[in-house]
Amino acid sequence: MTFHTHPSEVIHHEVPRQVMIQALRRHLPEDGLLWEESELCPFECDGLYAYRRTPWLVALPETREQVRSVLIECRERGVPVVIRGAGTGLSGGALPLDKGVLLSLTRLNRILEIDPANRMARVEPGVTNAAITQAAANHGLYYAPDPSSQIACSIGGNVAENAGGVHCLKYGLTVHNIQRLKFFTMEGEEITAGGTGLEGPGLDLLALMTGSEGLLGVVTEITVKLLPVPESARVLLAAFDDIGKAAAAVAAVIQAGLVPAGLEMMDRFAIHAVEDFMRVGYPREAEAILLCEVDGTEAQVEDESVVAQQVLEQAGAFEVRVSRNEAERRRFWAGRKAAFPAMGKITPDYYCMDGTIPRHRLAEVLAGIARLSEKYQLKVANVFHAGDGNLHPLIIYDGSIPGALEKTERLGAEILELCVRVGGTITGEHGVGIEKINQMCVQFGREELQQFHAVKQAFDPRGLLNPGKAVPTLARCAEFGAMHVHKGQLPHPELERF
Amino acid sequence: MDLTQEIQTQVVSAIAQRRELNIVGGGSKAFYGREPVGEPLPVSGHRGVIEYEPGELVLIARCGTPLAEIESLLAGEGQMLPFEPPHFGPATLGGAVAAGLSGPRRPFTGAVRDFVLGVKIVTGRGEVLSFGGQVMKNVAGFDLSRLLAGSLGTLGVLLEISLKVLPSPVMEVTLRREIPPALALESMTKLTNQSLPLTGLCYLEPFLYIRIGGTESAVASAIAAVEGEVQDDEENFWLGLREQQLPFFTEGAANLWRLSVAPATPIPDLQGEWILDWGGAQRWLRASIPAKDIFDYAARLGGHATLFRTQGLRQQIFQPLPPALARLHQTLKEAFDPHRLFNPGRMYEAF
Numbered sequence: 027m028t029f030h031t032h033p034s035e036v037i038h039h040e041v042p043r044q045v046m047i048q049a050l051r052r053h054l055p056e057d058g059l060l061w062e063e064s065e066l067c068p069f070e071c072d073g074l075y076a077y078r079r080t081p082w083l084v085a086l087p088e089t090r091e092q093v094r095s096v097l098i099e100c101r102e103r104g105v106p107v108v109i110r111g112a113g114t115g116l117s118g119g120a121l122p123l124d125k126g127v128l129l130s131l132t133r134l135n136r137i138l139e140i141d142p143a144n145r146m147a148r149v150e151p152g153v154t155n156a157a158i159t160q161a162a163a164n165h166g167l168y169y170a171p172d173p174s175s176q177i178a179c180s181i182g183g184n185v186a187e188n189a190g191g192v193h194c195l196k197y198g199l200t201v202h203n204i205q206r207l208k209f210f211t212m213e214g215e216e217i218t219a220g221g222t223g224l225e226g227p228g229l230d231l232l233a234l235m236t237g238s239e240g241l242l243g244v245v246t247e248i249t250v251k252l253l254p255v256p257e258s259a260r261v262l263l264a265a266f267d268d269i270g271k272a273a274a275a276v277a278a279v280i281q282a283g284l285v286p287a288g289l290e291m292m293d294r295f296a297i298h299a300v301e302d303f304m305r306v307g308y309p310r311e312a313e314a315i316l317l318c319e320v321d322g323t324e325a326q327v328e329d330e331s332v333v334a335q336q337v338l339e340q341a342g343a344f345e346v347r348v349s350r351n352e353a354e355r356r357r358f359w360a361g362r363k364a365a366f367p368a369m370g371k372i373t374p375d376y377y378c379m380d381g382t383i384p385r386h387r388l389a390e391v392l393a394g395i396a397r398l399s400e401k402y403q404l405k406v407a408n409v410f411h412a413g414d415g416n417l418h419p420l421i422i423y424d425g426s427i428p429g430a431l432e433k434t435e436r437l438g439a440e441i442l443e444l445c446v447r448v449g450g451t452i453t454g455e456h457g458v459g460i461e462k463i464n465q466m467c468v469q470f471g472r473e474e475l476q477q478f479h480a481v482k483q484a485f486d487p488r489g490l491l492n493p494g495k496a497v498p499t500l501a502r503c504a505e506f507g508a509m510h511v512h513k514g515q516l517p518h519p520e521l522e523r524f
Numbered sequence: 525m526d527l528t529q530e531i532q533t534q535v536v537s538a539i540a541q542r543r544e545l546n547i548v549g550g551g552s553k554a555f556y557g558r559e560p561v562g563e564p565l566p567v568s569g570h571r572g573v574i575e576y577e578p579g580e581l582v583l584i585a586r587c588g589t590p591l592a593e594i595e596s597l598l599a600g601e602g603q604m605l606p607f608e609p610p611h612f613g614p615a616t617l618g619g620a621v622a623a624g625l626s627g628p629r630r631p632f633t634g635a636v637r638d639f640v641l642g643v644k645i646v647t648g649r650g651e652v653l654s655f656g657g658q659v660m661k662n663v664a665g666f667d668l669s670r671l672l673a674g675s676l677g678t679l680g681v682l683l684e685i686s687l688k689v690l691p692s693p694v695m696e697v698t699l700r701r702e703i704p705p706a707l708a709l710e711s712m713t714k715l716t717n718q719s720l721p722l723t724g725l726c727y728l729e730p731f732l733y734i735r736i737g738g739t740e741s742a743v744a745s746a747i748a749a750v751e752g753e754v755q756d757d758e759e760n761f762w763l764g765l766r767e768q769q770l771p772f773f774t775e776g777a778a779n780l781w782r783l784s785v786a787p788a789t790p791i792p793d794l795q796g797e798w799i800l801d802w803g804g805a806q807r808w809l810r811a812s813i814p815a816k817d818i819f820d821y822a823a824r825l826g827g828h829a830t831l832f833r834t835q836g837l838r839q840q841i842f843q844p845l846p847p848a849l850a851r852l853h854q855t856l857k858e859a860f861d862p863h864r865l866f867n868p869g870r871m872y873e874a875f
Binding site: 165201218228229233234241257458462478485 | 577579602634635654657658659660661665666673674741745784789826846848849853855858871872
């Protein structure tokens with residue numbers, strides 16, 4: 027365990043656990059409150075399993091009213107609350123507290139309404155991402171954002187993290203695909219943000235809530251937008267003998283006026299891991315491949331795939347395959363979607379990063395990552411959303427070797443700082459959580475962080491929701507002692523930092 | 525021209541003297557919202573495109589940059605502002621983002637805030653802060669950039685805005701079909717629920733206007749699939765709609781209302797004339813009935829109404845907020861502008 031709870035981020039209270047159990051039991055179903063060690067165990071971490079802590083108490087409400095009662099009981103006693111969805115998050119945002127309530131929303135899992143005429147679905151936060159698309163399918167509609175964990179991850183968690191996926195380039199993130207939220211503030215007030223139309227009244231709280239990592243309120247109902255399923259889709263698989271050429275091809279595709287539905291890159295290491303795992307037929311001799319999906323009407327897809335093929339060939343691809351049917355399209359994607367399990371096959375542990383950079387710095391940053399990988403003597407595979415400039419370097423390590431995780435984290439931190447330096451960000455879609463809280467001190471200056479705290483205070487004056495996550499205290503940053511990178515200007519730019 | 529320091533200095537001195545400020549860009553949207561009060565803070569001199577990289581689909585410009593200048597720069601590279609913002613005069617980028625208004629393309633591409641990637645602002649504490657950035661995906665910290673879009677200058681002075689832009693469709697064609705008002709919504713739903721490259725969908729009695737965009741053969745095949753006659757003066761209709769130059773907007777003295785509701789909502793029995801834009805999700809109403817009736821109607825539907833243009837007093841312009849939501853607006857305002865200096869009362873009387 028290498029996360030560090032800063033003293034300035036701890037909410038102190040003297041409420042005995044037994045008192046809290048008594049207070050909450052009254053409001054929850056028989057099996058809706060967990061406190062036995064064996065029951066708490068499954069909740070000790072989220073998808074960032076390297077960071078664990080046994081929860082104090084776990085509440086599993088089934089209704090909005092129960093959620094509200096839990097919040098009021100906690101607020102009255104000054105007990106902090108961590109909200110948890112399906113627990114697939116990758117930044118430790120749902121890591122429990124020593125003396126706080128873990129509020130799991132998985133039992134609020136009803137699809138309340140599918141409204142095909144208005145192309146929207148009204149759902150509770152525990153509904154999985156994929157279940158929405160399934161429920162809408164017989165109307166010829168679907169929910170566009172598709173994070174890799176879509177079978178398991180909940181829509182409430184997607185809202186909390188502003189989750190992305192492989193189709194963001196054309197269809198946007200969660201924030202672009204929802205239109206209304208109902209949430210409770212920690213004060214127990216129910217707020218509706220957005221509306222039944224495309225836009226809501228007043229300030230855009232819908233946008234502010236999205237990606238707020240459970241710090242501002244507890245979302246209990248979400249209205250998502252649905253889109254008509256595209257008539258046709260085709261994937262081009264382009265193979266390159268040089269990763270720099272593949273990176274340049276990404277920019278060339280965009281510059282050609284195409285907005286592919288997805289534009290993904292995998293490097294040699296990832297290609298081999300996938301081929302060893304499931305043999306989808308990716309070219310093993312390639313240094314990198316690009317998967318470029320175009321979708322829309324038949325005619326649009328025909329036109330765009332012709333243009334895309336030309337651009338990829340001109341950019342130096344030694345081979346471009348175009349999917350000839352739906353089965354082949356799915357096979358091209360299967361390898362990409364299995365990349366993480368494939369990595370799991372060849373290494374005891376891996377650590378997935380999430381920096382985003384301007385696309386034109388891609389080749390340079392990939393080279394920088396390779397140098398850092400060399401420096402730390404840790405292998406790094408790259409499988410990522412190239413079209414969005416959203417990197418997912420996977421660092422391969424063995425957690426059973428003492429010090430290996432710490433070394434991995436140091437490499438990860440250097441990769442993120444490299445992203446910030448080229449004008450990018452420390453997280454594109456996984457969130458800050460507890461994982462990247464120190465890097466927030468690198469990304470933002472003191473005054474920006476203070477503004478975040480002021481916003482937090484407007485919603486949650488006592489700071490009881492998810493303390494110690496997403497936004498570091500200034501005390502933490504002072505201790506972390508990070509150099510603040512401002513507009514790519516580091517102190518002592520003459521120093522070699524790769 | 526970079527006037528960051530000058531603007532910051534003016535804000536700092538306004539804080540010291542507790543002077544209320546009325547942020548003014550091109551002045552093209554002075555009619556919008558509640559009556560502006562306070563000393564004018566002109567920002568149109570703070571102008572210029574800072575960065576535009578067509579291959580990145582990103583444009584960064586200062587707030588005072590004329591919208592027209594940005595649009596022609598983008599057009600030169602075959603790109604566009606995907607939210608098709610209305611100008612209403614010599615509009616600036618900052619004003620367009622602060623007003624948060626989007627044009628006919630909005631339901632098919634997205635709103636102003638959807639394309640805001642980052643902002644630099646002066647807060648009501650006189651600090652110059654940056655949020656977001658120039659990358660497509662960024663979830664570090666609260667998304668304050670998008671919150672600033674549509675905030676009508678009540679939270680801070682926008683200095684710089686970084687936007688995602690998109691390639692323009694290779695070509696666009698408009699079809700027109702005559703249909704009775706009773707069938708308008710149903711016809712629009714039929715179109716929006718299909719996989720079609722729509723870029724505009726509006727009903728103005730007696731015609732349904734359908735704009736289609738894409739590659740040449742994509743447009744040709746869509747024309748074959750959609751009923752309607754190809755229009756020659758298509759540009760004029762969409763421009764007139766966006767800029768409110770159609771006779772619907774310019775004639776008569778009745779109030780102009782904007783209603784945001786679920787697109788398939790039946791047309792209500794309110795006395796007035798309608799345009800159904802955004803496939804039905806944005807509706808323009810010319811009516812002289814009491815404001816309360818319209819706000820109540822919108823609230824019942826979970827939507828909202830805006831008194832967009834009026835010759836009367838500009839009192840209650842925006843949908844009244846439920847008490848808990850109104851309190852949250854108040855506390856958020858304090859988080860950005862504790863002395864209540866920026867555009868006081870422009871959105872709601874209370875802040």
